[in-house]
Amino acid sequence: MKRRKRITTSLLLLSILLMTLSCKNQDKSQELQDAVVKVDYLNESEADFDKRMAWWRDARFGMFIHWGPYAVPAGTHKGEKIKGIGEWIMERGKIPIAEYENYARAFNPVDFNADAWAKLMKDAGMKYVVITSKHHDGFALWDSKVSSYDMVDFTPYGKDILKQLSEACRTYGIKFGTYHSIMDWHHPMAQGDTYTGNRDITEEDKIEFEAYLEQYLKPQVKELITAYDTDILWFDGEWVKEFTHDQGKALYQYVRELKPDIIINNRVDKGRQGMQGMNKEDADYAGDFGTPEQEILEQASSLDWESCMTMNDTWGFKSYDHNWKSTSTLVHNLIDIVSKGGNYLLNVGPTAEGLIPEPSVTRLTEMGSWLAVNGEAIYNSQRFQNNFKQGESIRFTKTKGTNTLYAITLEKPESVLTIKHMVPEPNSSIQLLGHPGDLEWDYNETSGLSIHLPEDLLSGWNDTTYAWTFKITGKEI
Numbered sequence: 001m002k003r004r005k006r007i008t009t010s011l012l013l014l015s016i017l018l019m020t021l022s023c024k025n026q027d028k029s030q031e032l033q034d035a036v037v038k039v040d041y042l043n044e045s046e047a048d049f050d051k052r053m054a055w056w057r058d059a060r061f062g063m064f065i066h067w068g069p070y071a072v073p074a075g076t077h078k079g080e081k082i083k084g085i086g087e088w089i090m091e092r093g094k095i096p097i098a099e100y101e102n103y104a105r106a107f108n109p110v111d112f113n114a115d116a117w118a119k120l121m122k123d124a125g126m127k128y129v130v131i132t133s134k135h136h137d138g139f140a141l142w143d144s145k146v147s148s149y150d151m152v153d154f155t156p157y158g159k160d161i162l163k164q165l166s167e168a169c170r171t172y173g174i175k176f177g178t179y180h181s182i183m184d185w186h187h188p189m190a191q192g193d194t195y196t197g198n199r200d201i202t203e204e205d206k207i208e209f210e211a212y213l214e215q216y217l218k219p220q221v222k223e224l225i226t227a228y229d230t231d232i233l234w235f236d237g238e239w240v241k242e243f244t245h246d247q248g249k250a251l252y253q254y255v256r257e258l259k260p261d262i263i264i265n266n267r268v269d270k271g272r273q274g275m276q277g278m279n280k281e282d283a284d285y286a287g288d289f290g291t292p293e294q295e296i297l298e299q300a301s302s303l304d305w306e307s308c309m310t311m312n313d314t315w316g317f318k319s320y321d322h323n324w325k326s327t328s329t330l331v332h333n334l335i336d337i338v339s340k341g342g343n344y345l346l347n348v349g350p351t352a353e354g355l356i357p358e359p360s361v362t363r364l365t366e367m368g369s370w371l372a373v374n375g376e377a378i379y380n381s382q383r384f385q386n387n388f389k390q391g392e393s394i395r396f397t398k399t400k401g402t403n404t405l406y407a408i409t410l411e412k413p414e415s416v417l418t419i420k421h422m423v424p425e426p427n428s429s430i431q432l433l434g435h436p437g438d439l440e441w442d443y444n445e446t447s448g449l450s451i452h453l454p455e456d457l458l459s460g461w462n463d464t465t466y467a468w469t470f471k472i473t474g475k476e477i
């Protein structure tokens with residue numbers, strides 16, 4: 001009896017031991033499996049991050065496109081001019097969903113020509129594009145399988161915009177990105193039908209919103225990646241109360257799992273600091289670059305950032321907004337941004353017919369002409385470590401990993417241009433880009449570098465000069 005008990009006990013102990021062992025092994029193999037498929041994209045090494053961001057950092061200049069059914073009313077609803085930015089007309093004009101849908105039903109951009117748009121980007125010297133796949137109004141510009149509120153199923157036009165544009169962009173060597181709104185004024189589970197911006201939300205709202213993220217937003221985002229291979233996901237509308245920091249991090253992880261080398265802006269997560277939201281230093285905050293809106297950082301930043309800006313006062317087309325910035329201002333903005341280490345995402349708002357407004361085309365073409373001559377100071381460049389500028393009218397850049405330096409003057413210089421913050425190599429030649437021949441120069445420690453500009457050269461400065469780029473071999477100080 002005793003012995004029996006002992007055997008039973010030993011057997012029991014043995015089986016427990018075996019069970020724990022096999023359990024342990026199962027844990028191990030599960031752990032291994034997780035390690036293979038589950039990469040923690042929120043804690044990426046700096047080397048991996050640099051590699052992924054490389055093309056974007058070199059690109060410097062991109063086109064933002066705000067386009068959707070809001071181009072149809074173009075700022076006027078029922079004969080009334082609606083205040084504010086054009087793509088917000090549904091909210092600002094308190095237009096009910098069913099009534100707004102009529103604008104979508106009338107959206108028929110027969111003049112849309114993807115090739116012409118991509119060619120314009122190329123001619124403007126732009127290297128990438130970010131187009132509204134879905135803005136806050138919830139309308140999809142592509143043939144979505146999880147929604148019929150889209151370009152193909154809902155409009156008389158019936159063709160897929162993102163398909164045409166992504167293909168044309170690839171033909172012209174333009175990287176293709178998509179703006180996607182988390183807030184949705186059309187989807188009932190995102191409380192679109194009751195959206196007011198400020199109302200209190202209930203537990204039920206939160207549960208519904210979570211379901212909207214899982215069943216609608218994520219599947220749509222997946223389509224953007226699998227069907228159009230989008231290179232950038234530019235999220236927005238993350239400020240709605242239903243959306244949480246944890247959901248933001250999960251969305252970032254989800255997108256990276258679908259396309260590991262994709263680039264995602266910081267509006268994917270909640271908690272962006274104001275317009276600038278330069279939170280990358282915070283490891284708990286998802287997003288690859290900051291997105292100051294309608295402004296340029298005051299100082300240079302070592303974080304990645306992109307200024308998005310309109311050319312007039314609206315993102316989406318408004319027929320009566322004629323407040324266009326001059327080409328000179330736009331070129332100066334680009335130079336200022338690049339000297340501080342950022343990118344410029346410049347917006348166009350096409351018409352309901354599918355045309356990019358003529359004032360935008362003119363300015364972009366003029367910027368392209370300036371870049372065709374001066375682009376080597378912009379693309380593939382790096383900011384100066386110490387001083388990005390001298391006074392208000394001189395900016396510096398340098399070609400990555402070289403001793404090629406650029407001083408860009410935003411105003412017509414005097415006959416002697418004095419430059420501090422750099423020491424030329426004794427045998428450096430100095431040129432003004434776009435002009436043949438070398439310029440005379442001298443250098444001493446107290447007064448710095450003096451470049452002598454002949455009178456015939458100076459008299460060549462006119463209204464369409466915008467800025468002059470001087471190329472120097474040397475080092476920054």
Ligand code: JFZ
Binds near residue numbers: 085087236315
């Ligand atoms: C958002 C959109 O609401 C707007 O329609 C447009 O698409 C723009 C590019 O982005 O607008 C914002 C986003 C962020 C702030 C303000 C407006 N912000 O940080 O204060």
